[in-house]
Amino acid sequence: MKIEELQIGGYGRLHNREMKLDSGVSLLYGRNEAGKSTTLQFIRAMLFGIPGRVNPQERYEPAQGGQHGGMLAARDSEGGQWRIRRYMTGGETPGRSEKLHITVSHPDGRTEEAGQTEMERRLLGGISRSMFRQLFAVSLDELQELGALQSEEMSSYLFHAGMGGGGEIMRAERRLQQDAEKLYKPRGKVQEAAKILQSIEKLEREAAESRSYLLRYNQNIAALEAVELQLAQLEDRRRIAAGRLVHLRKAQEIRELWLKWSEAKLELAELPVIAAFPEDGAARWRTLESEVQNVEGVVFRLQRQHRDLAAELAKQPPDERLQAQGPQLEALDRRRSSYEDKKAEAERLAAELDALQEHLERILRGIGAGWGKAELAGFSATAADREAARRFAAGFSAYDRRMEAREAERQTLRSRLAAAAASLQAADRALAREHAAGAADFAGLAKRSPRELLQLWDELQLAAERWREAQLGGEPLRGRGAAGSGTGSAGRRAQRYRRMLLAGAALTLLLPPALWLTGAPPVSAWAALGLLAAADLALWAALRAERRADAAPPGHGGEGDAAAAEMRRLRGCCSPARSRRAGLAGRGSGSGRREAQALMPAGWRPG
Numbered sequence: 224m225k226i227e228e229l230q231i232g233g234y235g236r237l238h239n240r241e242m243k244l245d246s247g248v249s250l251l252y253g254r255n256e257a258g259k260s261t262t263l264q265f266i267r268a269m270l271f272g273i274p275g276r277v278n279p280q281e282r283y284e285p286a287q288g289g290q291h292g293g294m295l296a297a298r299d300s301e302g303g304q305w306r307i308r309r310y311m312t313g314g315e316t317p318g319r320s321e322k323l324h325i326t327v328s329h330p331d332g333r334t335e336e337a338g339q340t341e342m343e344r345r346l347l348g349g350i351s352r353s354m355f356r357q358l359f360a361v362s363l364d365e366l367q368e369l370g371a372l373q374s375e376e377m378s379s380y381l382f383h384a385g386m387g388g389g390g391e392i393m394r395a396e397r398r399l400q401q402d403a404e405k406l407y408k409p410r411g412k413v414q415e416a417a418k419i420l421q422s423i424e425k426l427e428r429e430a431a432e433s434r435s436y437l438l439r440y441n442q443n444i445a446a447l448e449a450v451e452l453q454l455a456q457l458e459d460r461r462r463i464a465a466g467r468l469v470h471l472r473k474a475q476e477i478r479e480l481w482l483k484w485s486e487a488k489l490e491l492a493e494l495p496v497i498a499a500f501p502e503d504g505a506a507r508w509r510t511l512e513s514e515v516q517n518v519e520g521v522v523f524r525l526q527r528q529h530r531d532l533a534a535e536l537a538k539q540p541p542d543e544r545l546q547a548q549g550p551q552l553e554a555l556d557r558r559r560s561s562y563e564d565k566k567a568e569a570e571r572l573a574a575e576l577d578a579l580q581e582h583l584e585r586i587l588r589g590i591g592a593g594w595g596k597a598e599l600a601g602f603s604a605t606a607a608d609r610e611a612a613r614r615f616a617a618g619f620s621a622y623d624r625r626m627e628a629r630e631a632e633r634q635t636l637r638s639r640l641a642a643a644a645a646s647l648q649a650a651d652r653a654l655a656r657e658h659a660a661g662a663a664d665f666a667g668l669a670k671r672s673p674r675e676l677l678q679l680w681d682e683l684q685l686a687a688e689r690w691r692e693a694q695l696g697g698e699p700l701r702g703r704g705a706a707g708s709g710t711g712s713a714g715r716r717a718q719r720y721r722r723m724l725l726a727g728a729a730l731t732l733l734l735p736p737a738l739w740l741t742g743a744p745p746v747s748a749w750a751a752l753g754l755l756a757a758a759d760l761a762l763w764a765a766l767r768a769e770r771r772a773d774a775a776p777p778g779h780g781g782e783g784d785a786a787a788a789e790m791r792r793l794r795g796c797c798s799p800a801r802s803r804r805a806g807l808a809g810r811g812s813g814s815g816r817r818e819a820q821a822l823m824p825a826g827w828r829p830g
Contacts, residue, residue: 224346226266228296232310233289234268235261269295269307271352272339273321292321299346304328307342650744657745681732688728691763720766727762731755 229242237258251259264283268274273292274281285291292310299305308324325337343349350359408414474481501507545552587594734755738748 224297224299224348226295226297227304228294229262229265229269230294230296231262231265232293233285233287233291234265234293235283236286237261237265238285238287238289265293266295267352267356269293269309270347270355271343272323273309273311275320297346302330305337305342305346654745657749684728684732691724717766720762724759724762724766727755727759731759 226244228244229240231237231240231242233239235258236256240258242262251262253259261283264281267281268283276282290310292308294309295307297305297307304327306326306328308322310322312320312322323339325339325342327335327337329335337345343351347355404414406415408417583596583599587596587599731752735748735752738751739745
């Protein structure tokens with residue numbers, strides 16, 4: 224056999240390397256770690272297989288990438304050329320995890336494929352891996368080991384090398400001798416055999432001592448057997464009970480499922496039997512139905528598009544001149560994108576030129592009224608002028624920054640103004656609602672200005688207070704004398720109610736204007752007025768209940784007559800003409816009219 228070519232795809236440090244060995248003797252030399260031993264291992268691997276992952280020292284995984292393996296070309300004694308391609312496909316063991324392809328090219332032109340066994344028989348002459356490694360492919364480590372042997376060992380090594388074993392047999396003999404000495408050595412104490420003999424002697428002594436415990440041992444054995452029998456019986460009972468418990472728990476867990484299954488079974492018994500219906504027929508039917516709908520929609524859209532295109536094509540008959548100019552039109556169409564890009568670029572540049580022209584005009588107007596392009600072109604600025612221009616530019620930049628800050632503040636104030644305007648609109652809407660409610664409550668009052676209405680309301684309240692004071696202060700009463708009305712507990716309570724009523728009236732007069740002046744919402748002022756008026760009415764009703772006296776109606780002389788006349792006059796001023804004819808009691812039921820009627824005693828009518 225003669226090796227002619229090596230193609231290394233990836234093996235150790237070698238990557239995509241090709242070697243031609245077509246000379247008589249080929250010598251591979253180089254520095255350390257250059258790849259000489261790797262090449263030797265590659266030849267072994269190509270001839271006898273790449274080692275598995277359990278032997279990483281001889282596997283030589285690719286360190287620089289590439290497919291693990293390569294090709295070896297050799298020529299046999301008959302002139303046939305053998306090409307052996309072997310690559311790893313992944314795995315832990317050699318042979319099964321590699322891809323091997325061997326071809327033989329004969330001198331007469333025939334080509335055949337061979338296997339590993341046939342290649343070893345025909346190309347290598349039946350030499351095994353170990354014999355090839357010891358005789359023909361000796362590594363540096365094996366040579367160093369051979370040089371360290373003595374003459375007897377050398378002869379033995381060479382003898383065994385001829386048999387294919389080499390130094391492995393000698394190393395095995397030495398290992399066997401060392402293992403034997405570890406097992407047994409005369410007068411030894413640390414060997415395994417000596418330790419075992421000592422253990423045997425100790426066990427014999429313990430056995431002799433244990434013979435005296437035979438009777439107790441037999442008793443304990445009998446008791447242990449009885450206990451084990453009892454435990455076995457209890458275990459059988461426990462196992463039976465546990466099985467029954469598991470059965471009952473499973474029955475309890477699946478009871479609801481069993482009920483559903485029973486109902487489904489009854490329902491299934493009522494359904495007709497369909498032998499050819501597939502297992503997932505319902506899901507497939509729904510899927511196919513949705514697909515059919517989608518396809519119908521697509522077909523409908525395509526048909527409509529086809530009709531539209533056909534109608535449009537029918538409206539546009541072919542033009543012979545355009546057909547004659549077809550190649551030119553196609554060339555122009557191909558150049559249309561470039562034309563549109565250039566047109567857009569020209570428009571952009573024109574817009575940019577216009578913007579620059581406008582900016583230049585603004586700058587010239589900012590410089591002065593008489594400045595133009597000619598003046599700007601003829602302007603020659605000195606160094607001082609340029610420095611002044613730079614200072615002015617810096618000042619303008621600072622001014623621009625201040626203007627931007629003021630613009631930001633203006634935007635903030637504008638947003639706040641918008642929020643305030645929204646709040647004002649909400650307040651206006653609330654005020655409009657309050658005005659509408661007030662107009663409904665005081666519909667019986669005549670239309671006057673707010674100042675006149677407020678003045679009349681104050682005068683009406685003062686007249687009512689004077690009339691109350693006249694009623695409570697000793698005016699002639701109808702049916703009883705006034706002498707007995709101020710004595711006893713009823714009189715004291717009446718005095719107390721009177722003071723509280725006066726304080727409430729004063730608070731009614733002062734609190735709403737105070738709220739109005741402090742900037743409170745109109746709703747709060749009206750609410751306070753209504754509450755205080757209701758409190759005054761309650762005190763007045765309590766005072767009347769205490770007195771239980773028939774007061775003379777207004778108009779029977781004294782201060783009561785004057786107060787009643789004043790109230791009639793104010794009533795005539797507040798009410799419109801038809802209200803004066805119909806009377807205050809005949810109008811609507813607004814809260815303002817009810818409050819005005821509450822100022823009068825029950826049964827009182829104007830004269």
